[in-house]
Amino acid sequence: MPLLRLGVSLQPRWPLDDGTAVLRAAGHAEDLGFDHVAIGNRLLDSGFGLDTDPLVLLAAVAGATTRLRLLTSVLVAPYYPALVLANQAATLDVVSGGRLVLGVGTGWNPDEFDAVGVPVRERGARTDDHLAAAKVLWAQRPADFDGPFTRLRAAHLGVPPVTPGGPPVWVGGRSDAALRRVLRFGDGWYGTGADAAEVTDVRRRLRELAADSEDADRLTLASAQFLTPPGIPAAAPAPGRPLGGAAPTAASVAHDLGRLTEAGLTACTVWLPTAAEHAEKAMEWIAAEVMPQLTGDGPPGTI
Incomplete structure (x- = not known):
């Protein structure tokens, strides 16, 4: 059975008068053995969560950590011109020593x-254009590209990525168009709140949509999952079924993670809808109560 890499989202609304709180939390996640930390992408105030640019904040996290992978969960690709997206992602790939995973989506917020x-x-269409152009810029020097929104002639990206071909790209979405985008541009699929049956269905649909089943089988399957550990107050309701059910225990959370692993999930980001002051305690509960129930001989944070 493939290993499940367990990460944590850094989405609570961290205090504005202590800009280093999120960096301390990231360092704590690394010390606790998590595989990755994740930051979402909002430009306007959402009313809850850390509404920052994920590439900027993860660059700071990169400097405060040494091992953690850095996941954009997810970056809205149409917001960024293709050249800007390619250069910013390559910059973070370089300064983090190749730890960036670029989770991308098409976005939804009309405002x-x-x-x-x-x-x-x-x-x-812009997501497709920007990803295609970024892939060319990461792989070719000079790069030529003709798309509906991007045109490049003999372009040399400001900084080439240290990861050959650029950072791995995980593409979000469950529509057929999104899954085709995964196959065209992605190294993985990234879902939100997917249960074992949904992960199994995504695997099946990817294989059906792929010209060659091996093209689907190469992909990482990953998902964000929601969890408010027992004894820790929730700051917002989970937008989907939480890990372990409405009254989670360590055993029920580990059981759900095991089911997801059996379905083919290989990376899981735990999203904690808690206030910032409870985030580290929530991570400690996962590390102390759930991780010991997960089996495997892989690196920290893995089943």
Whole structure:
């Protein structure tokens, strides 16, 4: 059975008068043995969570840690011109020593699309264009590219990535268009709140949509999952079924993770809908109560 890499989202609303709190939490996650930390992408105030640029914040996390992988969960690709996206991601890949995983999606928030001047109806086409251009820029020097929104001639990206071909890309979404995007541009699929049956269904659909089943089988399957550990107050309701059910225990959380692993999930980001002051305690509960129940001889944070 493949190993499950367990990470944690750094999404609580960290205090503005202590800008290093999130960096301390990331260092604590590394000390506890998590595989990765994740940051989402919001441009406008959502009312809950850390509404920052994920590439900027993860660059700071890279400097505060040594081992953790750094996941954008997820970066809205249409917000970033292709050249900017490619250069920022390559920069973070370099300064982190190749620890970046670029989770991307098409986005959904009409207010943010209006604010950046991008028509929301173009989000899918722009995501395809930007990912295709970034892949060319990461792999070729000089790079030529002709797309509906990006044109490059003999372009030399400002900084080449240290990861050959660029950082791994995990593409979000469950529609057929999203899964085709995974196959065209991705190294993995990234879901949100997917249960074992949904992961199994995504695996099946990827194999059906792929020209060659081996192209689907090469992909990482990953998902964000929600969890409020017992005894820790939730700051917001989970947007989907939490790991372990409504009243989770260490055993029920480990059981759900085992089911996801059996279905083919190989990376799981635990999203904690807690206030910032409880985030480290929540991570400690997972490390102390859940991780010991997970089997495997892999690196820290793995089943």
